[in-house]
Amino acid sequence: MNKQTYGLAFLVAAVLAAPALAQTARAAPPDMMAWTVPETVSPEGRAAVAALASAPLPNPMPPVAIQRQMIGAMQDAMGAELQKRHGARVEAATIAGVPVRIVYPKGMTALGRGPVLLNLHGGGFQVDSGSQTETIPIAALTGLPVVSVLYRLAPEHPYPAALEDALNVYQALEHDRAPSRIAVYGTSAGAVLGAELIAKLASLKRPMPAALGFFSGSADMSVSGDSESWMPLPTGEKTLAAAIGAYIGTTPVKDPILSPIHGDLAGFPPTLLVSSTRDSLLSGTSIFGRALLEQGVDARLVVLDGLPHAFWAYMDVPETAQANALMAKFLKRRLRAR
Incomplete structure (x- = not known):
C-alpha cells in the first residue's frame, strides 16, 4: 500500500474505527506518533507507522457522508487486492433483510449448512472500515465462509x-446450523458489537x-481506560461515551447489553482478545478479558507490540499476518471442538 492509502487508513483507525478516541480530562499527552518505534516491530511495521505520522488528518474532518465514501473506496481497493492474493470471492447479499458481504x-461457492464465521466490522459505528479487510484473510486462513453484517450506522x-441487525443475521444463520457451528468476531466497533450480541x-x-x-x-461504555488517556486523540472527546455518543443515543451507559461488563458474563463462549501496546483500546480489551476470566470464561488475551489501534485491518505488515493467523487458528479450532 502506498503512502496515500496509509493516510486514509489512519483516518479509519485513529478517527473512525475506534471507540478508543476518548480521553480522560488531563493535560494533553505527548504525540505518540512521534515516538520511536521499537525494534521489536518489523521494519515494515516501523515504516507503516512513519507513513501514518507523516500523513496529517483533515482539519476540519469532512462530513460523515464523505468519510463513508472515502473509506468505502479504500475497502474496495484493499479488498480487491486481498481477493486476488487469497483467491477469495466477495458476494453482496441480503440475510434476514439485512445487507451483508x-x-x-x-x-x-455457497454457505450450505456447515460452520460459518459471523463478522461485525469496525468503523466507530459510523462507517464500514473492515467488512473486507477483516474478513478475506480470515476466510482464506480458516477455509470457512465469513458473513459480514453491514449493520445500520x-x-x-x-x-x-x-445490534438488531446483527441478531437478525445470527438467528437466520441458526436456521441452517447449530449455534455451535457459528463463531462471532469483530474489530473495534465490531468487537463492541460482538460482545453486545453475546450479551x-x-x-x-x-x-x-x-x-x-x-x-x-470495550465492553463498558461508562468509563475510559488508562490507555485512552495517553494515545493520540484527534477528535477531542474526553470520555468513551462522548466519542461514540451518536451510537449510544439515549441508552444508559451501564445498560448490561450496551455494556456487557455490567451484566452476567458467566455464560460467554470461549473468547480471544487481541490488542497492541499503542492501541487506545488496550485498557478496554484487557479489562474485559480479566472480567471474563473472573467469571470462569475461557478467555485469552494477546497483545502485540508497538503498533496502533486495529492495525491488522489496514496495515500490510508481517504483524498483520501474525495477528490474522492467531485469530483464524482460534476461531477454526473452537468450531471444530464443538
Missing part, C-alpha cells in the same frame, strides 16, 4: 439498530456460539 474462501441509526443472546437464554473474537474493543 459473504466472503467465500477459494473453492467454496449512527448517527442516523443509534443503538440498538446495529443479548444470553438475555434471551439462547445457546451460545462456539466462540467470540474480541479484537480491540
Whole structure:
C-alpha cells in the first residue's frame, strides 16, 4: 500500500474505527506518533507507522457522508487486492433483510449448512472500515465462509439498530446450523458489537456460539481506560461515551447489553482478545478479558507490540499476518471442538 492509502487508513483507525478516541480530562499527552518505534516491530511495521505520522488528518474532518465514501473506496481497493492474493470471492447479499458481504474462501461457492464465521466490522459505528479487510484473510486462513453484517450506522441509526441487525443475521444463520457451528468476531466497533450480541443472546437464554473474537474493543461504555488517556486523540472527546455518543443515543451507559461488563458474563463462549501496546483500546480489551476470566470464561488475551489501534485491518505488515493467523487458528479450532 502506498503512502496515500496509509493516510486514509489512519483516518479509519485513529478517527473512525475506534471507540478508543476518548480521553480522560488531563493535560494533553505527548504525540505518540512521534515516538520511536521499537525494534521489536518489523521494519515494515516501523515504516507503516512513519507513513501514518507523516500523513496529517483533515482539519476540519469532512462530513460523515464523505468519510463513508472515502473509506468505502479504500475497502474496495484493499479488498480487491486481498481477493486476488487469497483467491477469495466477495458476494453482496441480503440475510434476514439485512445487507451483508459473504466472503467465500477459494473453492467454496455457497454457505450450505456447515460452520460459518459471523463478522461485525469496525468503523466507530459510523462507517464500514473492515467488512473486507477483516474478513478475506480470515476466510482464506480458516477455509470457512465469513458473513459480514453491514449493520445500520449512527448517527442516523443509534443503538440498538446495529445490534438488531446483527441478531437478525445470527438467528437466520441458526436456521441452517447449530449455534455451535457459528463463531462471532469483530474489530473495534465490531468487537463492541460482538460482545453486545453475546450479551443479548444470553438475555434471551439462547445457546451460545462456539466462540467470540474480541479484537480491540470495550465492553463498558461508562468509563475510559488508562490507555485512552495517553494515545493520540484527534477528535477531542474526553470520555468513551462522548466519542461514540451518536451510537449510544439515549441508552444508559451501564445498560448490561450496551455494556456487557455490567451484566452476567458467566455464560460467554470461549473468547480471544487481541490488542497492541499503542492501541487506545488496550485498557478496554484487557479489562474485559480479566472480567471474563473472573467469571470462569475461557478467555485469552494477546497483545502485540508497538503498533496502533486495529492495525491488522489496514496495515500490510508481517504483524498483520501474525495477528490474522492467531485469530483464524482460534476461531477454526473452537468450531471444530464443538
